[in-house]
Amino acid sequence: MIFVPYDRPVRAAFVGLGRIYDLNMRGYVDNPDVEVVALVDPSQERRDQRQADWPDAATFPSVEKLAASGIDIDTVECLLPAPMHADGIVELLERGWHVNAQKPLCNDLAAAYRILAAAKANDRVLRVMENYLFYEPLRKLKAVVDAGDIGDVAGYHVKMVGSGNGGWDVPWSSFEWQLEQIQVGRGIMVFDDGWHKLSTALWLFGPVREVRAWIGVTSFGSGIDIDAPAMLSWEHENGVRGVWDITLAPDLYMRSDYYTNDERWEVTGTKGYARVNRIMARGIQEPSLQVYCDGEMRGFHALDDDWGNSFRESGRHWIRYMRTGEGPLNWSSEEAVDVLRFALAAYESSAAGGIGVDPRQLGLAGHAGEQRP
Numbered sequence: 001m002i003f004v005p006y007d008r009p010v011r012a013a014f015v016g017l018g019r020i021y022d023l024n025m026r027g028y029v030d031n032p033d034v035e036v037v038a039l040v041d042p043s044q045e046r047r048d049q050r051q052a053d054w055p056d057a058a059t060f061p062s063v064e065k066l067a068a069s070g071i072d073i074d075t076v077e078c079l080l081p082a083p084m085h086a087d088g089i090v091e092l093l094e095r096g097w098h099v100n101a102q103k104p105l106c107n108d109l110a111a112a113y114r115i116l117a118a119a120k121a122n123d124r125v126l127r128v129m130e131n132y133l134f135y136e137p138l139r140k141l142k143a144v145v146d147a148g149d150i151g152d153v154a155g156y157h158v159k160m161v162g163s164g165n166g167g168w169d170v171p172w173s174s175f176e177w178q179l180e181q182i183q184v185g186r187g188i189m190v191f192d193d194g195w196h197k198l199s200t201a202l203w204l205f206g207p208v209r210e211v212r213a214w215i216g217v218t219s220f221g222s223g224i225d226i227d228a229p230a231m232l233s234w235e236h237e238n239g240v241r242g243v244w245d246i247t248l249a250p251d252l253y254m255r256s257d258y259y260t261n262d263e264r265w266e267v268t269g270t271k272g273y274a275r276v277n278r279i280m281a282r283g284i285q286e287p288s289l290q291v292y293c294d295g296e297m298r299g300f301h302a303l304d305d306d307w308g309n310s311f312r313e314s315g316r317h318w319i320r321y322m323r324t325g326e327g328p329l330n331w332s333s334e335e336a337v338d339v340l341r342f343a344l345a346a347y348e349s350s351a352a353g354g355i356g357v358d359p360r361q362l363g364l365a366g367h368a369g370e371q372r373p
C-alpha cells in the first residue's frame with residue numbers, strides 16, 4: 001500500500017481500556033498531532049475512569065456502536081485481550097481504520113496471515129507496537145554494540161526471573177484471558193512476555209535461522225500452569241547465537257512501578273561486554289547500562305530507565321508516522337509475523353526434544369516440514 005500521511009492531527013480511538021491503557025495513553029498526552037475522540041470498553045467502570053483523561057472523547061461499549069455513531073476515526077490503539085486479537089484486529093481494519101496493535105499479534109500463523117490480508121485488502125497500516133525497542137537503555141546497548149565498542153559480537157544472553165511479588169496491581173480480569181492463553185499453549189512467560197525478548201533479539205541481530213528450546217511448566221493449580229523453567233537458544237543468520245533463560249521465583253520481592261520481572265540483557269563482544277541491568281522492575285540498582293572494555297567499566301547513569309516511558313516513545317513514534325510517514329514502524333505486521341514464527345519454532349523444538357527448528361520454514365499449523373505459506 002502507499003500510505004499518505006495526514007496533514008492534520010489524526011483522530012484516534014482507544015479500544016480496550018484495561019491495565020496497559022495506563023502506559024499506552026502516555027504517547028497521546030500533550031501530543032498536538034493527535035486528538036483522542038473515542039474510548040471503547042464494555043466495562044462502564046473503565047469508561048468512566050478513562051473519560052477523566054479525555055473529557056471530550058465519546059465513549060462506547062463496543063466497536064460496533066462506535067462505528068454506528070458516525071464519528072470519524074483514522075487510527076485505533078488496540079488494547080484488547082490477546083485471545084481477541086485475531087478477530088478484533090481484522091474487524092478494526094475492515095472498518096477502515098489504521099491499527100496500532102499490542103503484542104502478541106495472535107496465536108498462530110493462519111490467523112496472522114488472515115490479519116495481514118485484511119490490512120492489505122483494506123489498504124490500512126497495521127503496526128504491532130514493540131515498546132522494548134523504545135526503552136532507552138536497550139537503544140543505547142544497540143548503539144554501543146553497533147559502534148563496535150565491545151569488538152565483534154561473540155554472543156549474548158537474556159535473563160528473566162518471573163515473580164508476582166511487588167509491583168502494581170493487576171486485576172484478576174487481566175489474568176483470566178491469560179489462563180485462556182495458557183490452555184491453548186501460549187504461556188505467559190515464553191509467549192506473552194517472551195514476545196518482547198524475541199522481538200528484541202530480531203531487532204538487535206536480525207533474522208533467526210535456527211531455534212532450540214526446552215520449555216518446562218510449573219503448576220500452581222486451577223489451570224495456572226506457568227511455562228517455566230525454560231531455556232531457549234537460537235542462531236541468527238549472521239551466525240550470532242543468543243540464549244534466554246526463564247526462571248520462576250514466586251516469592252521473590254521486586255520493587256517496581258509496573259510488573260515484577262527481573263530482566264537482564266548482556267551482549268558479549270570479542271573485547272568486552274555491554275549489559276542492561278533491569279527493565280520493568282528495579283532489580284539491580286546499578287546504572288541501567290554498563291559497558292566493560294579493556295579493564296574499565298563505563299556506567300550510563302542518565303538514561304531514561306523508566307519502562308513506562310518506552311510506551312510513551314513508541315506511541316509518539318506511531319502518531320509521528322501517521323503525520324509524516326517516517327518509519328520504520330517498529331514493528332510492521334510482517335516483522336510481527338517473524339516474532340510469531342520465532343516463538344512457534346521454540347514450541348516446535350521443545351515438543352520434539354530440543355531439536356533445531358528453522359522458524360522461516362514453518363507451515364500454517366506451526367510445524368516444520370509443512371509447506372511454508
Ligand SMILES: NC(=O)c1ccc[n+]([C@@H]2O[C@H](COP(=O)([O-])OP(=O)(O)OC[C@H]3O[C@@H](n4cnc5c(N)ncnc54)[C@H](O)[C@@H]3O)[C@@H](O)[C@H]2O)c1
Pocket residue numbers: 015016017018019020021040041042043046061062063079080081082084102103104131173174175192
Ligand atoms: N507491551 C507490553 O509490555 C504489554 C504489557 C501488558 C499487556 N500488554 C498487552 O496489552 C493487551 C491488553 O492487556 P491488559 O493487561 O491491558 O488487559 P486487560 O484485561 O487489563 O484489559 C483489556 C480491556 O479490554 C476490554 N475489552 C474486552 N472485550 C472488549 C471489546 N470487545 N471491545 C473493547 N474492549 C474490550 C476489557 O474490558 C478490558 O478493560 C494484551 O494484548 C496484552 O498482551 C502489553
